[in-house]
């Protein structure tokens with residue numbers, strides 16, 4: 048059956064409008080979330096020689112995000128025995144509440160703004176990825192710890208209010224077994240698909256936090272592995288699907304027991320979806336510095352082109 | 353290289369011993385978990401004409417389980433807004449604690465024994481299935497509601513203590529999206545594999561509870577669908593992999609909004625593992641009765657042969 | 658396009674999805690609080706005062722005070738949460754479920770003993786089963802109107 | 805055969821798995837309680853009395869009183885939980901981590917500023933890196949013994 052030409056054009060216009068009316072992932076941000084960085088900021092120590100190189104590394108990021116403020120941030124992090132005790136440990140938990148309070152981790156709550164959520168998009172993503180066989184835990188009440196607030200401080204500084212809503216996504220990397228890199232990468236893909244099916248024209252960034260190499264326990268505390276970290280950054284950019292095959296034991300052995308947090312970066316990377324269309328994302332910024340407290344600070348910004 | 357004959361025999365003996373030293377799933381039990389059944393038992397009403405046919409249907413089961421008491425029961429059920437409020441909703445939660453208290457659901461706690469867990473096997477199964485890409489929530493503190501205790505009462509009556517430990521496994525079927533039948537069936541397969549890798553010679557039963565057809569809400573409350581229920585039982589026995597493809601909407605439309613609980617039976621059925629070796633399990637008992645309160649009572653016992 | 662909700666075409670049935678859950682969050686959490694004997698006693702002593710401790714809408718409070726479960730469900734309530742109100746009132750699940758049909762307790766119980774409500778005519782909105790909107794309320798309450 | 809634990813061969817490193825978690829359940833839950841300012845004050849006022857409120861083993865209590873984090877970890881503690889004790893004492897994560905090496909605060913800090921501990925010799929038990937058992941404690945504390 049022949050289709051009149053004007054109908055085809057109208058359909059194309061409709062499709063084009065539909066794509067523009069939908070949410071999309073515009074960029075991903077990767078960063079360590081060291082608690083001492085939060086403490087340095089909150090106590091006004093960022094000018095000290097020890098901290099200067101760290102904060103200098105985030106200056107381009109602060110400029111970048113002023114120019115590229117998203118409508119929502121989907122922030123992947125891990126809870127550090129804060130909201131989740133041993134009574135209940137979700138592998139993946141998505142925060143669907145309207146707001147989340149900064150937690151008291153023992154030093155008193157960080158003096159940072161309350162985190163506003165995006166309940167509608169969060170619920171939509173939850174619905175979509177659960178139907179894609181990811182067995183999320185839905186959370187409507189949760190305090191958020193340094194894992195979530197330190198990255199916000201690094202990118203946004205010290206505003207009176209965070210400039211956009213944030214969907215907290217907590218991953219268990221504290222009690223083994225933690226999810227595999229492959230599982231995380233595939234979850235990122237499912238999140239991308241979910242975002243693309245949300246019918247509001249939102250620019251969504253996905254952040255992966257934690258790492259890089261560090262170990263906070265035992266006689267091996269203080270381990271740092273620059274070669275591992277740099278290779279991780281290289282492969283995260285160029286060949287994340289292969290990186291996702293790395294077994295847990297490699298992270299622990301090479302990057303320290305807390306280096307396992309790096310699997311969370313694969314969730315953000317999986318959501319960039321360059322396999323399914325656009326080429327390798329553009330590296331907007333890359334930074335690496337040792338040390339911040341016990342940790343190697345790594346940071347990367349990838350833009351979808 | 354030739355292998356001396358005695359070595360081969362020794363190896364075969366070793367393998368045989370190993371298989372016998374491992375845990376295994378011996379049978380699966382399926383049953384509705386109607387709260388009114390618990391209330392009838394607890395208040396001594398089981399002799400009433402209304403309840404007699406229900407409890408009569410479980411008499412063969414009580415005899416069967418006296419002859420086939422397992423070392424552990426892995427009990428799949430759903431929490432009915434008891435342990436989990438809207439603050440936190442795990443899709444799949446595995447109880448790893450040493451004990452679980454019967455919950456106060458609003459009528460006061462049921463006068464039944466405390467439920468003793470099996471922390472070692474529970475943690476082993478959690479570890480194995482999380483590594484198989486099921487994103488469980490690990491729970492170390494949880495009260496258990498009628499969804500778990502009514503099936504125990506139906507099979508064991510009113511003992512001073514439950515005759516064996518129980519691992520509670522809670523599935524979200526309250527807030528959509530709930531896991532698909534296919535996801536549940538595959539989870540059952542992963543649980544079977546995990547049990548078979550536990551190096552203690554435990555006989556493990558897996559119970560799937562909830563259902564059958566019922567609807568507790570709205571002008572359509574009281575819906576019962578015998579044809580659906582009987583076909584479900586037939587297919588659960590003979591072709592569970594095909595049954596696992598049934599979409600949620602079919603359960604809701606045909607078996608009532610709370611009929612969706614039947615997806616939990618597919619977890620138990622998936623753990624029977626007859627695809628991978630032994631033939632179709634033996635039907636040790638099958639029972640169906642309408643009504644108990646608002647619900648069609650269905651019950652099935654399958655033995656691995 | 659947002660995600661499908663293929664479950665919107667079933668008569669007399671509300672699926673408790675994330676949207677309903679957000680709508681009914683405070684209502685349902687109020688219900689959860691009734692799992693403690695002390696809270697049940699306080700609620701019974703002064704229902705209005707107890708409800709006013711919760712961030713519920715006025716309409717949600719009215720629906721609870723009226724014990725109108727269909728109304729509660731329209732406002733985001735879920736039956737497993739709402740059941741805590743019934744439990745506080747000493748009601749069974751059968752009494753609660755029946756109350757949403759318009760039938761008397763006896764009528765509903767008799768329907769169940771006779772095999773329950775048939776699915777025929779009740780699968781899709783627009784058929785003619787007894788759960789369809791144009792046939793509410795059911796039982797004697799419904800017949801009164803039409804006689 | 806039970807599940808593999810391929811992470812048992814790394815020197816100076818305890819992986820917090822389900823077995824450790826069961827072992828340390830009450831120890832770690834005690835630590836969580838220190839996230840409330842009121843509990844921190846009560847603990848500081850009388851450590852022993854506060855510890856006695858928890859179903860911890862006597863050895864776990866001793867390890868906490870001694871602030872010996874390696875000992876706590878052997879008894880099922882996890883660093884993110886144990887950090888609540890350090891926070892209560894006003895210690896940073898760097899001070900806590902360093903305390904497990906035997907180094908002084910300054911020695912540990914200098915090691916980190918110089919690029920951190922090398923992975924060489926510390927990948928597998930039996931190599932000769934500074935995290936291996938035969939080289940504990942580290943820093944001045946270790947050199948004292950060998951001089």
Ligand SMILES: [Fe+3]
Nearest residue numbers: 080194257308
């Ligand atoms: Fe962290």
Ligand SMILES: [Fe+3]
Nearest residue numbers: 385499562613
């Ligand atoms: Fe149920």
